[in-house]
Amino acid sequence: MSAFWKNHALATEMEIALAAVRQAGLLCRTVQAEIDMGALAKEDKSPVTVADFGSQALICRAIGEKFPNDPVIGEEDAAVLQEPENTAMCERVVGHVTQHITGADARQVCQWIDRGSAKDFSPRFWTLDPIDGTKGFLRGEQYAIALALIIDGEIELAVLGCPNLGDQLDADRGDGTILAAIRGQGTWQMPLVGEAEPTQVFVSTEKNPTRIRFCESVEAAHSAHGDSARIADRLAIAAQPARLDSQAKYAVVARGEAEAYLRLPRDNKYREKIWDHGAGVLCVTEAGGRVTDVPGLDLDFALGYRLEENLGVIVSNGPLHEDLLQAIAELGIGQF
Ligand code: AMP
Ligand code: MG
Numbered sequence: 001m002s003a004f005w006k007n008h009a010l011a012t013e014m015e016i017a018l019a020a021v022r023q024a025g026l027l028c029r030t031v032q033a034e035i036d037m038g039a040l041a042k043e044d045k046s047p048v049t050v051a052d053f054g055s056q057a058l059i060c061r062a063i064g065e066k067f068p069n070d071p072v073i074g075e076e077d078a079a080v081l082q083e084p085e086n087t088a089m090c091e092r093v094v095g096h097v098t099q100h101i102t103g104a105d106a107r108q109v110c111q112w113i114d115r116g117s118a119k120d121f122s123p124r125f126w127t128l129d130p131i132d133g134t135k136g137f138l139r140g141e142q143y144a145i146a147l148a149l150i151i152d153g154e155i156e157l158a159v160l161g162c163p164n165l166g167d168q169l170d171a172d173r174g175d176g177t178i179l180a181a182i183r184g185q186g187t188w189q190m191p192l193v194g195e196a197e198p199t200q201v202f203v204s205t206e207k208n209p210t211r212i213r214f215c216e217s218v219e220a221a222h223s224a225h226g227d228s229a230r231i232a233d234r235l236a237i238a239a240q241p242a243r244l245d246s247q248a249k250y251a252v253v254a255r256g257e258a259e260a261y262l263r264l265p266r267d268n269k270y271r272e273k274i275w276d277h278g279a280g281v282l283c284v285t286e287a288g289g290r291v292t293d294v295p296g297l298d299l300d301f302a303l304g305y306r307l308e309e310n311l312g313v314i315v316s317n318g319p320l321h322e323d324l325l326q327a328i329a330e331l332g333i334g335q336f
Contacts, residue, residue, distance in 0.1 A: 003198060004185050010149070010157050012066065017147050018180060020062035021161040023100050024055035024145050025176060025192045028131060029163050031096060032140065050089060051137065052076050053113055054096040055130035055145055060115040061101065063126055073305050074116025074128040075275050082110055119305045124151045127305075129275035133246025135219060140164075144246040148278030153302030156183050158282035161192055162248045169242070169257045179251050181286040187254050203289040203317035204256040209235040212320055214260040215242040215249045223312075224264040227333045231262065234327045250280025253315050254287035260324060261315035265294060268336040271306040272299075272313060280315075290321045294334035 005014040031051035056076045063072055081090045090106055097104045116128055129146040137143035145161035163176040167189070176192030179201070188198035206212070212235065217223040228241060242258060249261040263272070281291045281299060292298060294312035303309060311334050314324055328334065 004188055004200075005180075005182055008182055008185060010182055013149055013157055014159075014180065014182060016062055016066050017149070017157065017159040018178065020059040021145050021147055021159045021178060022192060023062070024058045024130065025161045025163045025178075027051060027054045027058060027096050027100065028137070028143070028145065029176070030099070032137065032163075049131065049134065049137065050092045050096060052131045052134060053078070053081055053093045053109075056116050056128065057093065057097050057104075057109045057112040058100060059128055059130065059145075059147060061112040064112065064115050071118035071120075071122050071125040072116040072128055073118045073125055073274060074130060075132075075273070076113060076130060077117035078110035078113040081113070121153075121302055121304050124149075126150070127275045127278045127301075129247075129273075129279075132276060133248070136164075136245025136248075139245075141218070142244045142246050142248040144248050144251075144279075146247050146275060146279035148282060150274075150278065150301050153300070154183065155278055155282040155301060157181070158279040158286075160247055160251060160279040160283050162246075162251055163192055165248050165251060167191075169252055169255075177251065179254060179283045181282045183282065183286065185286070187283045187287040189255065201255045201287050203253060203284065203287045204259050205319070206259050206317060207319045209320055209323040210237060211239075212237045212260055212324075213239045213242065213258040214262055215244055215252055215258045216262050216264075217249075218243045218245050221266070223262065224266050224333075227264045227331070228262045230331050231324065231327045231333070234331060235323060247276070247280035250277075250284050250315060253289055253317065254283045256287075256317070259317045259320050261313075262324070263313040263315075264328075265312040265334055265336075268311060268334075271308055272310060274301055274305055274307060277307070277313060284315055288318055289316055290318045291315050292321070292325070294328055296325045
């Protein structure tokens, strides 16, 4: 069997994206194996690591080489890295990148990172979270490398690398997992490390709301845990939520290991970032699932780097989506 993307118009994009996410995944694993993972405080105090920058550099370099006209809306830029007090950090980033790209220097690495600092919508662009779930990465738990290609506001291609996710949620992380999807071609899984045939994945077929297994953020600041508990109560959901960082939650729903992922807003000011959802959304919808915001609207990826018109995110296997939206509406969740 040949890979599902081989004869598709976006075959080159998929080959490049897969190779780049694999390379970035290896870099992240190497950094994670080091003792001090090089966290520094960004302006917003969220930890950002050598691996975030290294991952963004490798992926933006690969895209820039093959598709020089494609903007990349990524999470990081190189400004912090170029500050004099961060010279040592910058050297570490360059050291890791040169393990994959021989001879890369600091100037090039910063240029590659800054290739990913586009902010505005365009007819064709990529969106990248070089390490989604940085806090999970720092804890040695789940994180993801999330890359999506958006054309005319539609997510057309997604590659979601999950270096600490095994082929099942409770299995050893093994070689890590990559989920890949092209619109209309399904969602496929393969190990992050090594060559193995992709296998297609599908969402759960469960229709009984009491049997919903849902996942949510570890970080209570990112999703209202109290509200998800109220939904669970309302629908008489028996299972406790699985809490994991990053878009690994989308992977878990896409593989049918959970029926839902709830991201419930804590206020009506925060706007979700496109790089936190683009890749995950296509992986779930191509596996047969459904994604909306809390009021039930489709996510609109045509408005720049934020989901300006959406509030929170509800991900499901499909059949249980209306049950979740109804419970949310009845409980007044998201009505501020
Ligand atoms: P998760 O690992 O699912 O908790 O999500 C991690 C992502 O949450 C990060 O990449 C941030 O972009 C995003 N984030 C930061 N602050 C908030 C917030 N107040 N509400 C929702 N998401 C947030
Ligand atoms: Mg993120």
